[in-house]
Amino acid sequence: MREAAFVRQNKNKWATFENVLSNRTALPPDKLSDLYIEITDHLSYAKTFYGGSNTEFYLNTLASQAHQKIYKSKRESKNRILEFWKMEFPLMFYHHQRELLIAFLVFAFFTAVGIFSSASDGDFVRSILGDSYVNMTLENIEKDDPMAVYKQMGEFNMFLGITINNIRVALMAFAYGILLGIGTLYIMMRNGIMLGSFQYFFHEKDLLWESVRTIWIHGTIEISVIIIAGCAGLVLANGLLFPGTYTRLESFKRGVKNGLKIMLATVPFFILAGFLEGFVTRHTEMPDALAVLIILGSLALILYYFVIYPRRLYRRLTNP
Numbered sequence: 001m002r003e004a005a006f007v008r009q010n011k012n013k014w015a016t017f018e019n020v021l022s023n024r025t026a027l028p029p030d031k032l033s034d035l036y037i038e039i040t041d042h043l044s045y046a047k048t049f050y051g052g053s054n055t056e057f058y059l060n061t062l063a064s065q066a067h068q069k070i071y072k073s074k075r076e077s078k079n080r081i082l083e084f085w086k087m088e089f090p091l092m093f094y095h096h097q098r099e100l101l102i103a104f105l106v107f108a109f110f111t112a113v114g115i116f117s118s119a120s121d122g123d124f125v126r127s128i129l130g131d132s133y134v135n136m137t138l139e140n141i142e143k144d145d146p147m148a149v150y151k152q153m154g155e156f157n158m159f160l161g162i163t164i165n166n167i168r169v170a171l172m173a174f175a176y177g178i179l180l181g182i183g184t185l186y187i188m189m190r191n192g193i194m195l196g197s198f199q200y201f202f203h204e205k206d207l208l209w210e211s212v213r214t215i216w217i218h219g220t221i222e223i224s225v226i227i228i229a230g231c232a233g234l235v236l237a238n239g240l241l242f243p244g245t246y247t248r249l250e251s252f253k254r255g256v257k258n259g260l261k262i263m264l265a266t267v268p269f270f271i272l273a274g275f276l277e278g279f280v281t282r283h284t285e286m287p288d289a290l291a292v293l294i295i296l297g298s299l300a301l302i303l304y305y306f307v308i309y310p311r312r313l314y315r316r317l318t319n320p
Contacts, residue, residue, distance in 0.1 A: 003050045010042060014062065021065050036066040037091065037317050044095075047244065060244075087313070089265050092258055094310040096235050103230035106185055107192045107223075114196020118204075128197040137201070146207050147214045150282045159278025166222055166270045170229035174263050177233030177255075180241060184233030191226060213291040214284055218277035220298035225269045228306060232262035269302070 001009075017035055043059040050056055093100075117124045126134050140148040153161070169187070176183025202211035239255015246254070280294070 001049070003053060003055055006045070006050070007055060013038070014042075014059075017062060017066070021062070036063065037314070039063050039066060040095075041318055060246075084261075085265070089261055090305075090310040090313050091317070092261055093265070093306065094314040096231060096258065096262070097307070097310070099234040099238060100228065100231040100306070103184075103188055103227050103234055106188045107227050107230065110189045110192030111196040114193035114198075115200045116196075117193070118197045118200035125197045125201045128194055129201065134201070141205060141207070145284075146202070146205070146210060147281075147284045150214070150277070150284070155279045155282070157278075158282075159274045162218075162277045163271055163274030166226070166273060167267065170226055170232075170263065170266060170270065173226065173229040174232040174236065174259055177236035177259065178240070179237075181234055181237030184230050184237065187233070188227070188230045191223075195223065210284075213288055213295075214281060216295045217281045217291055217298075218273050220295050221269050221276065221302060222273040224299075224302040224306075225266045225273065228266055229263060232259040232266075235259045235262065 013035075017039060020035070039059060040063050043056070043063050046053065046056040046059050114128070118128075136149065137146065140146050145151075150158075169191070173184050173187040176187060198215075199208065199211065202208050236252075236255045236259040239251045239253070239258075240248070243251035276294070276298075
């Protein structure tokens with residue numbers, strides 16, 4: 001669509017929005033929030049097809065004014081926490097699906113690198129996982145209990161230790177985004193290679209299915225949320241590298257703020273992953289069907305909340 005046609009098609013909406021912002025027209029804050037979503041959609045379109053134009057600058061100014069008005073005038077809901085999970089975070093995360101895809105592809109690529117390297121070099125697994133872990137696992141395999149590592153610590157202590165460690169890794173993936181995203185990609189690389197090496201090690205011992213049906217009980221959520229933390233780091237880096245029509249400082253602040261929201265959203269999932277690893281994974285005697293049900297249910301939960309639901313919510317609010 002030509003820029004002139006785009007302006008003609010939407011100028012009445014923009015004029016109405018300007019009247020609201022200048023207090024010439026009154027609208028409930030929730031309705032204003034819906035209009036704001038539509039304006040940001042127009043802004044995204046203008047950035048894509050009319051980058052650097054007066055239309056983009058105008059819409060960016062309009063969106064900035066709207067953002068300030070909404071969050072200054074909107075009363076805090078009694079269910080503020082619920083609103084964050086139900087509306088605020090999913091709507092924000094919808095605009096960062098690209099960063100999520102990049103984090104996933106980088107992680108998947110280096111998982112494949114870990115598998116290939118382990119298959120090509122017999123000592124690679126030891127260099128990644130460490131001699132002590134490999135030797136311990138070999139001893140467990142000889143005892144006919146290859147997954148015994150998940151039974152060596154008490155349930156609560158394991159849950160607490162794993163949860164704290166996973167959150168630490170996620171915070172590193174986010175914070176390293178300040179290194180222009182290179183640090184975040186490094187964390188994705190390191191964890192991807194480790195996962196690939198880990199799975200190949202069990203494949204080589206003819207225990208691939210045993211490892212998958214056990215490890216991925218908690219690993220489905222754990223690995224997924226580490227990738228989402230990588231997304232948060234890329235959001236931070238994107239705000240620093242690509243300010244668009246904002247000042248670099250303002251763009252960086254927005255990147256940090258959105259990245260922190262993503263990190264906040266991951267915390268309950270890390271707790272759930274830690275719970276599964278501490279209290280459920282150790283039961284290696286459980287039926288395969290139950291293990292597969294937990295794995296598929298975990299995958300469905302992640303895909304729905306972080307991919308499907310944000311898109312459905314955005315479409316519902318922008319196309320009432």
